[in-house]
Amino acid sequence: MIRIASIELTKYVRAYVVIIFCFVLLEIIFLTRVDAKNLFHYGTFDFETFKTLNSTFSTLLISAIPMTIILNICNEFKNGYALKLISNGLARVSYCKSKFILSGALATVALLLYLLIISYFLLTHTTTYFDKNLLISSSIEILLFSMFLSSIAVSLSLLFRSWQYAILGYYVYTIIEAFVAGRFEEGTPWVKYLPFTLVTSIFELRAVPEKLVDYLLPASILIPFCLAIVWVCTHFFKKADL
Amino acid sequence: MQVIELKNVSKQYRSKPILNRVSFSLNKGEVLGILGPNGAGKTTMLKIICGLVKPSNGQVVLNGVTPTQIATIFEDQRFLGQLSGIKNMKLFLNTIGEKEFSFEKKFEQFGLAESKTVKYKVYSSGMKKRMDLMSIFVSGKRLFLLDEPTNGLDIDGIIAFNKHVSSLKNEKRSFVIASHHALELEKVCDFFLLIDRGTVVSQMSKEELVRNFDSLESAYRSLIRKNVQQINF
Numbered sequence: 169m170i171r172i173a174s175i176e177l178t179k180y181v182r183a184y185v186v187i188i189f190c191f192v193l194l195e196i197i198f199l200t201r202v203d204a205k206n207l208f209h210y211g212t213f214d215f216e217t218f219k220t221l222n223s224t225f226s227t228l229l230i231s232a233i234p235m236t237i238i239l240n241i242c243n244e245f246k247n248g249y250a251l252k253l254i255s256n257g258l259a260r261v262s263y264c265k266s267k268f269i270l271s272g273a274l275a276t277v278a279l280l281l282y283l284l285i286i287s288y289f290l291l292t293h294t295t296t297y298f299d300k301n302l303l304i305s306s307s308i309e310i311l312l313f314s315m316f317l318s319s320i321a322v323s324l325s326l327l328f329r330s331w332q333y334a335i336l337g338y339y340v341y342t343i344i345e346a347f348v349a350g351r352f353e354e355g356t357p358w359v360k361y362l363p364f365t366l367v368t369s370i371f372e373l374r375a376v377p378e379k380l381v382d383y384l385l386p387a388s389i390l391i392p393f394c395l396a397i398v399w400v401c402t403h404f405f406k407k408a409d410l
Numbered sequence: 411m412q413v414i415e416l417k418n419v420s421k422q423y424r425s426k427p428i429l430n431r432v433s434f435s436l437n438k439g440e441v442l443g444i445l446g447p448n449g450a451g452k453t454t455m456l457k458i459i460c461g462l463v464k465p466s467n468g469q470v471v472l473n474g475v476t477p478t479q480i481a482t483i484f485e486d487q488r489f490l491g492q493l494s495g496i497k498n499m500k501l502f503l504n505t506i507g508e509k510e511f512s513f514e515k516k517f518e519q520f521g522l523a524e525s526k527t528v529k530y531k532v533y534s535s536g537m538k539k540r541m542d543l544m545s546i547f548v549s550g551k552r553l554f555l556l557d558e559p560t561n562g563l564d565i566d567g568i569i570a571f572n573k574h575v576s577s578l579k580n581e582k583r584s585f586v587i588a589s590h591h592a593l594e595l596e597k598v599c600d601f602f603l604l605i606d607r608g609t610v611v612s613q614m615s616k617e618e619l620v621r622n623f624d625s626l627e628s629a630y631r632s633l634i635r636k637n638v639q640q641i642n643f
Contacts, residue, residue, distance in 0.1 A: 252489070
């Protein structure tokens with residue numbers, strides 16, 4: 169059984185690594201060329217550089233997950249493999265469950281990759297700043313938010329079953345939300361509680377929760393948001409003509 | 411004993427009728443052949459029976475067979491291209507809840523021994539069809555819904571397919587086969603359903619076919635062909 173699960177997971181991890189690599193190239197070429205240069209030239213990083221590094225890698229790892237999941241699941245529908253499983257006796261609910269479990273496994277892979285990359289940098293670069301607590305909280309956040317984003321990606325893939333529409337649904341929503349957040353951030357306090365803005369702000373350490381209680385507000389927004397999307401999408405998937 | 415019964419099943423896509431009040435039943439150990447022109451609704455009917463498509467009206471009753479005991483082959487369903495034949499088979503059978511068994515002999519039986527470690531995407535259409543057939547014939551399913559099962563198969567493959575159907579039929583397993591090949595259907599089926607534009611034109615047993623027509627093709631020609639517009643390529 170473990171061998172079978174590993175076959176399926178390998179398929180996703182392979183695509184995940186390729187997508188991360190593409191994102192890294194895009195990031196280096198278009199966005200953080202100067203920062204990256206500084207980082208590699210000076211070889212020493214302080215708190216500010218560590219923050220940049222931390223948020224850059226965590227954002228990369230997290231943002232590659234939805235793309236990986238959407239492309240893989242929608243490909244299963246495009247070539248008919250998912251339909252083959254369902255028409256040969258696999259219940260639709262079981263298919264959904266297996267994809268959510270797989271997305272959880274992929275979130276764990278994201279966490280391991282994060283630890284691997286950060287450890288590599290900490291070993292190869294001299295640092296004047298290192299906070300164990302920050303690393304632990306970032307790791308937990310990567311795991312949780314990977315699960316959050318991947319469950320939304322799975323839901324959208326099941327709902328649309330076409331990667332074009334699923335990617336459009338996912339990324340257009342995040343872009344619109346980011347635009348709204350950027351446009352109305354100062355005047356309207358509710359903007360910072362929009363789900364994806366909240367996730368991003370926590371990642372970029374703009375609003376690091378200090379106590380356990382501080383996690384309650386983000387959790388009370390993100391968990392119902394996620395559950396609602398999962399429920400609606402799987403409900404329509406169960407009723408749909410495939 | 412009836413395995414499936416369709417009661418006045420209709421299906422519309424955006425108000426376009428695909429199936430119109432289709433009713434038939436199939437007993438245990440019987441093979442039903444569905445013959446009809448392109449777009450007649452054969453595939454939709456099979457998809458409704460296995461639950462991929464929901465009927466707009468009517469009812470599908472499964473008797474003594476659960477949805478997990480249904481095996482299907484559809485033209486638009488494929489295995490995963492980046493995995494080898496053997497990995498695909500393991501993943502597929504485990505995912506649908508079939509028990510583990512030795513695959514080596516099965517690959518030999520289905521003429522795929524040499525290509526079992528080759529990636530599925532480089533298989534020819536005939537090899538892909540053999541994989542499809544192997545995946546369902548090795549399983550312990552009770553009801554088989556096959557859409558164009560012999561398309562792409564060579565003569566040996568077709569002979570092997572007919573043998574498999576006959577032996578599984580003797581084990582009281584039931585088949586619904588939709589095909590364009592009247593000759594192939596005639597060889598393996600006990601009953602025939604001729605459909606055109608979503609409506610059942612005729613239902614007959616093999617005996618009735620022999621009594622009233624020269625062959626299934628002549629039945630098709632006299633019952634359906636006259637309704638279908640002449641096609642000139």
